[in-house]
Amino acid sequence: MSEIAPKHFRTPLARVRGRGAARSGTHEFWVQRVTSVAGIPLTAAALIIVIMLLGRNQAAVAQILGAPLVAVIMLLFIVCIVTHMKIGMQEILVDYVPDESMKLTLLLANTFFCWIVGLICAYAILKLSFGV
């Protein structure tokens, strides 16, 4: 620990001026890879669950979706896709929206959209699972 302790306490000028790498440049790239790897089996599982539920009435659908294994798989699927969606849309926005204030507005809307959709899905599954 002691050998990597800073020798001085001056803040690097690049950081003070807001320039230089934020040291988190590859974080979203990596998260997008993690969620795409996880998304392969989860998408297959979600498709199978949906096919299982086709043509059933609400009571049966509610019962199956609330079953522990199905509910956990669906929750994992939702967390995975919502995270992936947020980064993906962010990438599209920074690519195609040149206007700074419009870009920030849309980035904000993207964050809100993903959280809202994700929480609605998660709430519905938890409600079915706990039978409240």
Added chain:
Amino acid sequence: MAETKAPAARPLSPHLQVYRLTLTMVMSGFHRISGLGLYFGALLLAWWLMAAASGPNGYARFEWFAGSLVGRLVLFGFTWALIHHTLGGIRHLIWDTGRGFGPQQREWLAAATIIGSIVLTVVVWVIGYLAMGGSR
């Protein structure tokens, strides 16, 4: 006073239109567009889950939409986008390992993605209709 001059007409860097259209280019676009579609398609997932959690009446409303012609078309498109984006994602993961960039390999991967996604979508829908006991 310095007069503002109109900026000199500089050559712009070439964009898509100067290149011959290739399958890999089209697939790149499809990947992003299918991702964009799935983004808004997630609202359907939210509606379906919320409908199931809300009770028989709410679920009947969703079923009415899903059973309509427009609903069927949207859901078919959603299924294709989901499968296409997943297969395209696998293609990108293969590329992430540094493999699959050869001239034949990338053409093969692009063709496999589009043919695979269409075939799998039809297979999923056939299984779906069989699971429902025929169309209603």
